[in-house]
Amino acid sequence: MKNKIICLIALISFFHSCMKDKGNYDYNFDLEPELTIDTLPGQMPELYKTWDVGAKITYEPKVEYKNGNEKNLTYTWFVMNYVYRQEQVGNSLQYPAPDTICTTKKLDYVVDLTPGNQYQLHLTVRDTVTGISVSKQFSSFLPIPLPDDNYSGLFCLYEKDGKTDIDVLQSPRAMILGSNIYRNVFSKSNPTAPLTGKPVMLEYSYTGRWFYIFTENQGLRVAPTGLQVMDTWENGMFYNAPTTYKPQRFMSLNNTDFLINNGKLHVLYASIAGDRKFANPIIESGELSPFLSSSTINTYRPVTGAISAYQIVFNKTKGAFQPFYNKGVNFGQFNSPTPDVLFNVNKVEGDPVYINTVNGGETAAIMKLNNGKYMLNVARFYDVVDDGKLTRYYKPLDGLQDLANAKVFESGLGGPAIFYGAGNKVYSYSYTTGQTTSNLIWEGEAGDEVTCMKILPTGGYPSGGRVLWIAVWNEAKNEGKIIDCEINPVSGLLELQVSAWVGVMENPTVTTGFGKVTQMMIKTMYD
Known part of the structure; x- marks a missing residue:
């Protein structure tokens, strides 16, 4: 009781002092x-x-x-x-x-x-x-970009006036690629040994940290700094160089380089010290389509018992998707499907028109049936258990305009939208939105031809999966251009959103002065 009385007296004294204090306070x-x-x-x-x-x-x-x-x-x-x-x-x-x-x-x-x-x-x-x-x-x-001799950006392999070379376009819309254009970077670095033959393929190994450049005459492995030639197809790239030179598809995944040449898969394990040579082709009857998955193994909280294939291929002779496992000498086979699946991943009907990994790890395949119709087959091999139920969608594509004339396709992990180019037009189709027709998202002038497309990969930056580049060539004018778009990877429509963060208010934008670009690939300053 005595303590309570003392506290009460102290509290009264405090308020009394505050009331008497005439100091310069603003309560x-x-x-x-x-x-x-x-x-x-x-x-x-x-x-x-x-x-x-x-x-x-x-x-x-x-x-x-x-x-x-x-x-x-x-x-x-x-x-x-x-x-x-x-x-x-x-x-x-x-x-x-x-x-x-x-x-x-x-x-x-x-x-x-x-x-x-x-x-x-x-x-x-x-x-x-x-x-x-x-x-x-x-x-x-x-x-913060690297010095100019270690280029980053959208690498454009092109031909023009009998010359093959590489331009590098940096897009502010992409946020991580800078804002410059570097012309003829290979010939500038190799003035006495330029590329010869028409361009075929340009890729980058994220595990080996080197480029692969393929023309109709030569295959090269090239260092990113200075673009100096490290190895050639005949000398240093293979243990036994294939006699038939026909590079079709490349993928860098799981610390491994995968290359499909003439329908056969070659593997290079970049994790092996001192080993940067492709081995002999994986043993398999039949011919592989030019498809390699970009997502196979989930390393962050994976599903228990999930498929652990290092790569997924499509054997078009067998009509089958097949897994390839680490250090394997041949391909495996997925489990027999249950009766209620949408289609059989071990025997897909039709001829493959386009196959790619999309929408967070799903594999989408556009197939042309014997009756001339097109079907979309979507399965999932990434971070799932092979319980015989790997299929996700099976959709007719009768309503897709100009699909029979499409020569160029592109899609990405950011969403289910698939883009295709036919003549001077680019269309999009999203298989999760319920649409039955395609959307025309870009149309060029008369004489324009869409030659290739590239989507910015997904990543830890806002523009990941949202930038689409369209390469266009006009033969009559002998000039090419790059159309730079922001897209919604779910709907497949143009959408101006993160571009505005960096002050790019037009969608799309156009950059001229290119040759006939046959392939584009991305290398950021951190790759």
Whole structure:
């Protein structure tokens, strides 16, 4: 009781002192200070673009401090590694200190960061009197390009006026590729030994970190820095080079390079030290279609007992999808289907027109039946148990305009939309939306021909899976161009969304000055 009386006296004395105090205080118990930073990305395109070393970046954020004194605010702009993890310091693990790049409200910074790295950009605003603070992560994926002799972007293999070469287009819409165009990069790096013959295929090994360039006359393995030739088809690329030269499809997956040549699969295990040669073809009767899966094994919380194939192929002689397992000498076979499946993955009806891995790991195959009609067969071999129920969709494609005239197809893991080019038009079709007809998403002028397409791969950046490039050639004008679009990977329609974050308000945009591009591939500055 005595303690309670003492506390009550102290509390009364405190309020009495406050009432008598005539000092310079500004109390308002009804209005708490509220500190915020504007989070609308469309108002800060500079912070979502690729930053070049030496470039000057300026941006002033919108900061609101309701019921507070802005004179008390301090501002700290800082960057940290995109993958922010602990580092060994002496005998302990510590998180590295962020790099402060500016201490004023307006960001005014000349880029001095490591080329080829990627960063996060943050701003912290703090009231030094009240201690109230707020932080904003403006860009979670801020890339710094490599030097010019290690190109990144959309690599375009082309022919023009009897010459074969490579142009590199960097697209601001893609966010991670920069904003330059590099012309004739192979011949500039190899002036005495340019590419010969018509272009066939251009690919990049994400495991071996090298390019493959195939023309009708030569096959090369090329280093990314300086584009110097490492090996040739005849010398260094194979243990025993195939006598028939007919490269058809390449895929880099599971730390392994896969190459289909003349209907046969060759495998190179990049994880084996000192081994960068393709082995003899996998033993199999029949001819493989030019299809290789881009998704086979899920390494993050996989389904227990899921199919663990290193690669999936389609044997068009047998009409069968077949798994290939690590270090295998031949192909396996999927389990016999249950009676209620939509189709038999071991005996698919028709001839393959186009097969690709789409929509987060599903395999979509457009098949032409004996009666001339087209069917879409969709199965899933990725992160599922082979219980005899691998099929997902089986749809007639009678309503798809110009499909019989289509020569170019493209699709991606970002969604179920499939794009195809026929003449000077590009159509899209999505098999999950219920549509029965195709959508015309782009039409060129008379004489234009769509020669190839490429979708930006999915990844940890907002534009992943949302950028479609269309290569167009006009024979009469002897000129080519690249159509740069943002698409919705589910509906297959053009959609302006993340492009606006980097200030690209047109959809599509057109870049001219190209040859006849026969294949495009992506290499980012981190590959």
